[in-house]
Amino acid sequence: MRDSFRTRLGFILAAAGSAVGLGNIWGFPTQVANHGGAAFLMVYLVVVVILAIPALYTELSIGHQAQANPVAALGKLAQRPHRVGAGLGKSVGLLNVGGAVLMLSFYHIIAGWMLAHALGSLALAMQWPEAHLALTTSSLWRDLVFVAVFLVGTGTIVVRGVSNGIEVWSRRLMPLLVVLLVVLIGYIAMQPGAGAGFARYLQPSFAGFSDPNLVVAAMGQAFFSLSIGLGGMMIYGSYLDRNANIGQLAVSVAALDTLIAFLAGLLIIPALYVAMGQGMQVSENGQLIGEAQLIFNVLPELFERMGAAGPWLGFFFFMLLSIAALTSTISLAEVPIAYLLESRQHSRRRATTLVIAVIAVFALALVIWFVPLFAWTVAYVTKFQLPLSGLFYFIVLGWLWSRSNKLKEKAREQWRFRLLFWHLRLVCPLLLLWVFVDVAFAG
Template sequence: MIRDAFNTRIGFILAAAGSAVGLGNIWGFPTQVANHGGGVFLLVYLLVVLILAIPALYTEISLGHAAQANPVQALRSLAQRPAGVGAAAGAGMGYLNVGGAILMLSFYHLVAAWMLAQGLASLALALSLDQLSQWLQTGSHSRDLVLMFAFISLTFGIVIKGVQQGIERWSRRLMPVLVLLLLSLIAYILTLPGASTGLAAYLIPDLSALQQPGLIVAAMGQAFFSLSIGLGGMMIYGSYLPKDTRIGKLVFGVAGLDTLIAFLAGLLIIPALYVAMAQGLSVAEGDQLIGEGQLIFQILPQLFAQLGTAGAWLGFAFFALLSIAALTSTIATAEVPIAYAIEQHQLSRRQAAWIIAALIAVIGSALVIWFEPLFNWVVTYVTQFQLPLSGLFYFIVLGWLWQRSNRLRDLAKQQLKYRLLFWHLRVVCPLLLLWVFVDVAF
């Protein structure tokens, strides 16, 4: 079977950065900044991106690139020692990646449905469609199901067309629109009263915050999670690169674009919080910023409502931004189970896409109907256990289990700089990630 592949380097960078640019960048990063000393968190974050996140991204992409296969087959073939046991462990982690990707897509599409609801409600309000706006703003099973199915259709309508014609083509369209929307929103927010105070809080480090407990772990966790590492999406993207591709510069390109968008998101959200405070809205609980869900779905919509007609269009643009960020992430994650179904079960891409989409629709519907007992459990399992556990296993495979055709291992025998890099990936990164895993999980 001839595997699909990316057609251009820029197409890969935009697609991989699109996978990484998700809700963690647009709302997670600014929230962490606000709760950990503003600019000082930004400095620590940039440092740990270099120390942990870029090595983790390089590791996951390298595994897929070397194996040229889906996560199950890739990890099975590269976990070469001990003989038999390593392959079984690798395959087991690959299956966890496939299952985790399906679970993540189930709750991510529901969250995306809420974003669509808010964005379309703002648009309906701007167009004086008050009854439609009211229905979109009022939470209900019917609203959530309709919009979730719509977003699932968007995701699988893209991936069903393949890597070049679907993922790469749409990433080249969506990422520039996302950046343009982000810059436009920043430009508008910075004109409002209170924004300059927020800008100072974001960009001027409060060095006393370096003594905050949990600052470094929070920065490591955010840097790791923001690059969408741990579910096999970057691995499958790496497998679609030609075998002779040098991936080092590509990894820095992806990480750089992802970090830039996270930084720009901070330029939008932090000043917007201070604008909201200037409008009399409460954005904190004690000394901590109000929860991310409340911030996005309650506080900011209240702010937009106070800005009149301009606020309605602002709200539409903001939630369009979030929806695009969600879509670029879902199309990457969807490729994990689709590639597995195609390569392991000899299904056509169309068959695989329909089956996976139907499975996600069923699980997502269960999350809508039985929200209270299921939603938080699924989110916690994927984000706090699956992602760091998978990332830790990737480091172990690259550093300890992968023997034959491990280019980095071979280079480490010849040059000191590669020897240092290899030991950093082999020892330092797993220990740092284990620290994050223990802190988050327990």
């Protein structure tokens, strides 16, 4: 008997945890700041409705109907015409399994950096400067140790299964993540200069709507923010009860993910303006600094300037990022684990051990040959595999999946479902293709 989620809330927290990752906390805020502030936010909310929620609904529906891992699910539902679709579906499913392993290899490295910086901030708070320096300075031993620590954390949760592992820990970690976000927002809001950051983030600027890259940037962020394209949501959908309302669940997960991304903006953008008020360099070529430079240079320096409270602020901030990373790794790890469980008949313990071992090997290669491999691996997964897999999911739902396609059946009876079906069949693939072309070839 397949494992499953015990409660609706448990699924929502686990799926939102899968979606909420480092991109929400460092990617979304700087996208907002660099694409017109509130103008981006407004367009983003529209795009969530017209592209991100349909994409999430599509991936969840495929897993829910097939009740299987991505290889079996896509092979089963993409059987038209003849066996060509089934073979293509299985091939994309295998790419999902491989892509999940690749993403987990570099994600665990980044997650290890976050955990190391959290403990480094704690060491500074405890007045252990040597430990602080060792933990926050890049080195081979540090990266290997913390990748191993994070791999153990991921493996310890997923080996316990869906209901006793992923669901239980998602119910613990997600509320903690939100509490940490709110506490950090409250502290930053009291610092000089934060008001200008809130204004940049929340006050609409009509000039921002003239940005030619605004819409495609919002579509890219909305799609990638919900962790679509590697089978994580598909396998979660397969663990749902047969009577689950996929549409309502997709909206709930997207709403929680969007809320957390919005809260991250309330933290990061004001923090950048606080740093600017202290004379720190927070922009390059008219754009606010984002991603790795923001996380590992600007904000740590800002925390160090905040006196005795600074190291504790840094500790809570990097723990927030570590939790966000962990909620994502446990969902992605379930993709190859479910494949080994169902297609290779391994026990969960053996499947978990094999998957963690393979991820460790790939992560070790990325750490040792960081310069030639790391950026290429990240680009391949995020710029190519995610959007192309997501595009294939739309094709499966709209064109290849005929038997037991509930949306298609409802579309024959009611015009509103007919509109939704054609939106998923034509509009969403074209929008996603636009994102892919822009990100892969122009970005």
